[in-house]
Amino acid sequence: MSAVAAGGPESAPPWSAGPPVPPGLQVVHADDALLVFDKPAGLLAVPGRGEDKQDCLAARAQAAFPDALVVHRLDMATSGLIVMARGPAAQRALNLGFEKRQVHKQYVAVVQGLLAPPETDDGWGLIDLPLILDWLNRPRSIVDHEQGRPSRTRWRVLAHDAAAGTTRVLLEPVTGRSHQLRVHLQALGHPIVGDPLYAPAQETGSTSRLLLHAQRLALFHPATGMPMVFDSAPPF
Incomplete structure (x- = not known):
């Protein structure tokens, strides 16, 4: 897994340093506005109907980052990169990026x-x-x-x-x-x-x-506007 600022140095940007990776949550990137995770196959992206479908990536993310908000989804059976926003302002910016097709997968x-x-x-x-x-x-x-x-x-x-x-x-x-x-x-x-x-x-x-497998995600950072590229190698 890797994350770089497009056009920048090979190393990850300074804001990529986040809290320790919680159990059951593969954090690719974490800063004050943007979260990127590598979802395993078989895990729901958001809660489903029924008590047996409450464990999901969104719930795990919100346990570690209480302000995490859903932006898009992956099918339960699909693995790979998925982004969440930290707070309503970042969510609006990322949603707008998806609407304008500025997010490339x-x-x-x-x-x-x-x-x-x-x-x-x-x-x-x-x-x-x-x-x-x-x-x-x-x-x-x-x-x-x-x-x-x-x-x-x-x-x-x-x-x-x-x-x-x-x-x-x-x-x-x-x-x-x-x-x-x-x-x-x-x-x-x-x-x-x-x-x-x-x-x-x-x-x-x-x-x-x-x-x-969702292997690449390219977007503009919701707070800085910097172009970001994230990669995850397929597990098959």
Whole structure:
């Protein structure tokens, strides 16, 4: 895991020094306005319904940082970088950054099948398929060309594993719809390995988790405006 000020020195900025890492909480960065965590797969980002779904990253963060406020989420099955704000002013600034698409995220996924690279000059493809919540099969989402909300994902092939019959891909969501990456890759015919919602049942048993990880988060610091980049290596 690493955090650097974009365009700055290799070492972490001075405000990255925070309190000791609490048990069960992987702190990547902590200062008076910004918190960045590395969420493990299987942990909720925010509380769910029921007493058995109250343990989550937000609750753990607020136990260590009482002023921590939610800014965005990751699926329970997805691991990787997630940001929280310290106080309402920082939350407003970060929310505005998301609304203006000034926050950039990169994910790594392993998908079923040998996915051919897109035929583009730069190696990047674009999935542009509108999505809508599948109300009869919640929490699934589906492609719906009539009622779906615009949803776009940039992708490129990183590597093929011919023996396993899988492809490692780099993903950049342009929009942020629920389950967007998972549905878009399913729509390509290459669902993410270990996906219990969108991969065929016989293809989810090769791993104990969804092979999707938020590996990079680039944003402007909510207090200083300094560009920040955080990285977390995929655990698969």
